Amino acid sequence: MVKKKELQVAALKNGTAIDHIPVGQLFKVVSLLGIEYLETPVTIGYNFDSKKMGKKGIIKISDKFFEQNEINRISLIAPTVNLNIIRDYEVVEKKQVSLPDEVSGIVKCNNPKCITNNEPMQTRFQVIDKENVTLRCHYCEVKIKKEDIELK
């Protein structure tokens, strides 16, 4: 007998649903998207069951529609995330994150002798390998592999 799957959180009327967030990255995604500063209702789901991922995180944000460059901020830590744009309970658009050519201010350079770790200034990285996610510091030229990326 097939049992109808129960929704784990209430459906969204208008807004953005971000699904399939790796649980380890959920709260980083929350912070990178600046969700804590929003004034609209937000549901954050943690350790939900997922057929694809085992456990996953989800975020549902009412009445908020992100610009592509805002979404791309999370591409470094959660490149597989899907965004569903919802209007009147219907998914009207699906968006994917994509890695930008340059990343400013999000990532910390992991070279302690880099000028960016010693001056009050923004970091800046060129994405030199989008497939494997490798960054190069615009200043000290150190290359940072995906697994070594540290957020500010």
Add this chain to the structure above:
Amino acid sequence: MNRKSLVSIADYSEEDILRLIGVAEIFEKNPNRKLLEGKVCATLFFEPSTRTRLSFETAVNRMGGRIIGFSDAATTSSSKGETLKDTIMMVSNYADLIIMRHHLEGAARYASEVTGVPIINAGDGANQHPTQTMLDIYSIYKTQGTLENLEITMVGDLKYGRTVHSLITGMSHFNPVFHFVAPDELKIPDLYKNFCDKKGIRYHEYTDFSEDVINRSDIIYMTRVQRERFTDLMEYEKVKNVYILRNSMLSNSKDNLRILHPLPRVNEIAYDVDSNPKAYYIEQAKNGVFARQAIICDVLGIE
């Protein structure tokens, strides 16, 4: 006026390098030309480097420019906590050109972004030292008559040696064959091998500094193997005498072979090599003045 900073050797194209070699040759014939009359050049050495500073200041003086600056950050306001940005902006009010050395990596790039005054990077930590590379390339050109198709052997600390990494980048335009001779702990990073692969540059790696590789070389670029680079001091003891060039090892080398070293040397070139006409490391340093004269004129847009 064409104002462009020199921060990294990668900022230079093949044409830039060849043009600068041409200008350096003119300066070598006549170094005393008053091209910087009325110009003030700042030499900001946040980290001391007497050799590099004297070379730059000689270059400026021979062209009739005036110099302001400091040779040690301990005597400046950066020791009071002033940011690099503030120091650079303040000096920009006074000088037409800023030549800077800093212990932090990326300092010169950042400086070039906060001021409209051209910056010449005279070394930023372990990162870049492009004028050293230009003088190395000029020395190669002078001794070989060409930059094309040379067999270049690099010996010693290829892992941390910034002069080695920059020379690979600078010579990559000219179809070289590289021979990398280093102990396992100090071998050339994958990053530079990948760079060579991408550019279609041939290279070979060795742990032995054999006569075989010496005899194939047009240029041998020696570097210092520093004790503090080793995590395992046993390993250092094992290799410290392996990468020493002795005169006897040069007996079957090519006539056009020249031995380069960014200096200072410790023991990696035996003193009996000095009298061999293939030893070029002292003249190499002299070429630094001409290469720097060429670079200074280039960033200031002086023909």
